[in-house]
Amino acid sequence: MKPIGCHCFSIRAILLVIFLFSSPIPNALAAPDDTNSIEQRLSPAEAARRFLNAYPDFLSAYDARTEELIGWDGARFPLAAREEINCQKIAITPPCCASSPSFMDSLRIRYRSVSEHWPTGDDPPQAGEDAGRLRPLALWAYMYGAPAARNADGSWRTKKAGKRVELVGGDVEKNLVAVPWKLAGNGAKIRVSRANGVDKQLAAVVAELESINAEAKAQYRHLHGGGKTGVSGFYPRLIPAGDCEISPHTFGVAVDVHWQSGLDYWLASLQRGGYRYHSVMPREIVAIFERHGFIWGGKWRHFDGMHFEYRPELLNMTMPPVGRPGADH
């Protein structure tokens, strides 16, 4: 875990912030004062417990004296460290350096599961409610693989592909498994990592979805293009909003289940003239994903209604060990 010293800031990120705060509804996405109910102030020991329970194949202990999580090979992850250790330097033009949040940051906002809250246009996620949008990428690179190769200056290697910026030469791909997404009814498959058993959990989601009521199934297929429903998992790239942060799809832990539907994305709603929460995802489907360790992007104020992401620590779940890929067990 070689630290990369970097304090640069993305010009694109600054522009994005300016854009957000100058949108037609200036306070729609700004952090307000009323976030008390969604903010959680976990102790370092409690935060560590969440991560140890969620990722038993990779994390073995917590050192309370130094407030560090300890990996299976002795690697140490300070709970509170931010960009000094985790900053991800990205090779694009202009160069950018997205600071990876700390472990503590990533748990600061509470994820409200389906049983607690179901967001709608009239009752959207609260301002600031983006639980899971902050990700401890140093841990992800350790568990799922490096997101890209490094250039000589230490930056992650990238290439321009149409409107996207893709990451090049990472080693996540060798751990991928293609899981059939039966709900689409068109033979589509989703590639996710087998590290942490993400593939097994997604397969369990698929199996459980077979038992949902016919109405929810029909609703899903109708809303998402019938047999033409697109799905996507692994895709090494930067997040289009800002082109600086590494997308969770890079690590094979994120799933988009109907990418044709632009209605369900916060930025698209702003571009249509103003923030308005909108989702077409059946509630039953989200509940099943949550039961298997995936959070849903439709719960975010910056909503992404097609997006699911493997984050059992945010759901306070204890996951079974499945063995590290390549390890003797």
Ligand SMILES: [Zn+2]
């Ligand atoms: Zn996604």
